[in-house]
Amino acid sequence: MNKTYTVKPDRPGVFSYCSVLQEGDYVELGKEAVERIVKCRDYLDNKISRTSEPLYGITTGFGSLCNISIGADDLEQLQRNLVMSHACGVGERVPDHIVKLMMLLKVQSLSYGNSGVQLATVQRLLDFYNNDIVPVVYRQGSLGASGDLAPLANMCLPLIGLGEVVYKGRTMPAADVLVQMGWKPLQLKSKEGLALLNGTQFMLAHGLWSLYRSHNLNIAARYIAAMSLDAFDGRIEPFGEQVNCVRHHRGQIQITTDIRAILSDSQIIAQHKVHVQDPYSFRCIPQVHGAVLDTIYHCMNVFDNEVSAPTDNPTIFPDDDLIVSAGNFHGEPIAMPMDFLAIAMTELANISERRIYKLVSGTRGLPSFLVAKPGLNSGFMIAQYAAASVLNQSKGLCWPCSCDSIPSSQGQEDHVSMGANSATKLLQVVDNTTRVLGIELMTAAQALEFRRPLKSSTRIERVFENFRSHVPFIDSDCVMSPLIDKAVKFVEEWR
Numbered sequence: 001m002n003k004t005y006t007v008k009p010d011r012p013g014v015f016s017y018c019s020v021l022q023e024g025d026y027v028e029l030g031k032e033a034v035e036r037i038v039k040c041r042d043y044l045d046n047k048i049s050r051t052s053e054p055l056y057g058i059t060t061g062f063g064s065l066c067n068i069s070i071g072a073d074d075l076e077q078l079q080r081n082l083v084m085s086h087a088c089g090v091g092e093r094v095p096d097h098i099v100k101l102m103m104l105l106k107v108q109s110l111s112y113g114n115s116g117v118q119l120a121t122v123q124r125l126l127d128f129y130n131n132d133i134v135p136v137v138y139r140q141g142s143l144g145a146s147g148d149l150a151p152l153a154n155m156c157l158p159l160i161g162l163g164e165v166v167y168k169g170r171t172m173p174a175a176d177v178l179v180q181m182g183w184k185p186l187q188l189k190s191k192e193g194l195a196l197l198n199g200t201q202f203m204l205a206h207g208l209w210s211l212y213r214s215h216n217l218n219i220a221a222r223y224i225a226a227m228s229l230d231a232f233d234g235r236i237e238p239f240g241e242q243v244n245c246v247r248h249h250r251g252q253i254q255i256t257t258d259i260r261a262i263l264s265d266s267q268i269i270a271q272h273k274v275h276v277q278d279p280y281s282f283r284c285i286p287q288v289h290g291a292v293l294d295t296i297y298h299c300m301n302v303f304d305n306e307v308s309a310p311t312d313n314p315t316i317f318p319d320d321d322l323i324v325s326a327g328n329f330h331g332e333p334i335a336m337p338m339d340f341l342a343i344a345m346t347e348l349a350n351i352s353e354r355r356i357y358k359l360v361s362g363t364r365g366l367p368s369f370l371v372a373k374p375g376l377n378s379g380f381m382i383a384q385y386a387a388a389s390v391l392n393q394s395k396g397l398c399w400p401c402s403c404d405s406i407p408s409s410q411g412q413e414d415h416v417s418m419g420a421n422s423a424t425k426l427l428q429v430v431d432n433t434t435r436v437l438g439i440e441l442m443t444a445a446q447a448l449e450f451r452r453p454l455k456s457s458t459r460i461e462r463v464f465e466n467f468r469s470h471v472p473f474i475d476s477d478c479v480m481s482p483l484i485d486k487a488v489k490f491v492e493e494w495r
Contacts, residue, residue: 006030007126009112014304017104018212021097026130027104029111029122036113037122041189043318044116048075048190055314055323058116058191079193080160086153086197087163089138094151094202096134096166098427101205102155103129105307106196114310114317115195124159124186133177136164137202143408144331144419147312148202151420156196161185191314198312198329206423207338208307210430211299213492214345217433218293220494221348222255223463224441225285226262228355229269229278230456231447233364236260236269238283250297252290259285266457275364281354288351295344299337306334331419332402338422339400342429346394349436353387356440359447360384370446370474377477380443383484387439394432397425438488442471449473 005016005025009032020027029037044058054060059075094102103125109115110122128135135158141150157163158174162185165174178185188196228234237243244256263269277283314325360380362368371379401421407414445467448456455461470486 004028007033007107007111009033009036011304011308012108014208014300014307015212015215017101017108017307018209020104021101027107027126029107029119029126033111033113034119037110037115037117037119040113040116040316040318041118044191044316044323045189047321047323058194058314058323075190076188079188079190082193082197083153083156083160083188084162086149087157088150089141089154091138091140094137094139098205098209099134099137099155100129100132101209102137102152102201103135105201105204105208106152106155106199108307109199109201109310109312110195112310114315115312116191116316117195118186118189118192121159121186121188121192121196124183127181127183128158128165131181132167133158133181134166135174136166136171139424140420142202142420143406143413143416144200144203144335144422145329145408145416146413147198147200147329148331148420149197151202152197152199155202156193159186159196160188194314195312200306200311200329200331200334200419203331203334203338203419203423204303204306206420206427207299207334207341208303210338210423210426211296211303211341213430213434214292214341215296215300216494217345217430217437217491218289218296218348220491221289221352221437222258223262223460224352224437224444224491225282225289225355226259227444227448227456227460227463228359228440229259229282229285230263230266230460231268231444231451232278232282232355232359232366233268233271233273233275233451234278234282235273235275236263238278239286244286249290249294251293251295252286254293255290256286262459263457266460267454268451268456271454279354279358281351281358285351288347292344292348295340299341302334302337331417331422335402335417335419335422336400338419338426339398339402342394342422342426343398345426345429345433346391346398349387349391349394349433352433352436352440353384353391356380356384356387356436356443359443366447366450370443370450371476373476379474379477380446383439383443383480386484387436390432390435394429397429401425434492435484435488438491439484441467441491442484442487445471446474 005020005027008030135155137151137154142148161175239256239259360369368374369379369381371377401418405415
């Protein structure tokens, strides 16, 4: 572990937990978080003992069973039954790093002291995280409305000694790992199962990780697009300050400022151009990449709010002697932005694929398919096909899940966000965009070599040399998939 990260009941910062995850930090609860958690649990215990009023999910059943009262002797069994019965996840497994992010986000949500959980429950989640014990969670099953019920139930089964975990590279029963660690299964108290299962942490973990990667990809795309522009012998005038500032969009202005800086000392960009105008995929980089950047800014603001909030139900306010059953678990506030971000990242891939197409088209003095002897060699012909295929899948994933709703729980939960599906397909779109950008970088680097002895800018040549240490120039036909894979990894690790 590199250092210790302390969970506090405040705004942790939109990308804080992505950084914690990548850096392998040890995570602990801060003093104020501990105090709030204990205070809320004590309040809830006292409230239950002195009231005869039904408290949803605490002394009643769940969903459409909310009118059925539960006796005091059965409150703990009620919560255990909830976790077991709701563990209905199906499909492929969620990647381990996303599950670990889910655990961190759940701890943050519980740290505000509005959920009524035991301190031991929150600490056990951190014990799992810090010891790299990762619950097995499945991609499908959440409607994104009463929280991410199914995936969060699968995530929390190991806390009570059920389900499976990945530990030391092996999938094994959670009960066996608890024995190895010397831990007893948790005995959930009233409200705790509901607090663990209600919430947006499945959606949020996928969305936050996708947003984090999208932010890095947008930066990488500026350099890749700049290399393509130079390799295509494009014009710099569309990136001028006046023509972009006159439209006022923040993202557009940022992109043009960066592209000008990236290409500031390029011999190629400075040479006389015989062509009057470039195709849209080059000339409109500021407008398209800028619109993507503006979408990322919007999503950062939304996700910052979501990370900084308790999202289970009911919400408990000890200082006001108030327990409110409402809808803060509903995923719509992040479902719509995730669908929006999927569209934006698909467009980033869309314009990237068009630049690939132009670079292999045998124009502007570049050889067909970027090989010296086209015909005998097919060169980058099928690399463009691959990018187009990947892009087509992303376009199909752009249909917004958040515009659908299928009623559940006998009509009690009659409008759902489907945000979990927005989240998982967003992650697929981000993966696809990484692949297309990797192919563009490989293509742009290949094209740039046909401009020698002219040099691109200092920044582009630095990227080029680094990239060439991973992916060589293609002199004649070879097996391309391993090289494309290296190019994609290069883009994926861009910081």
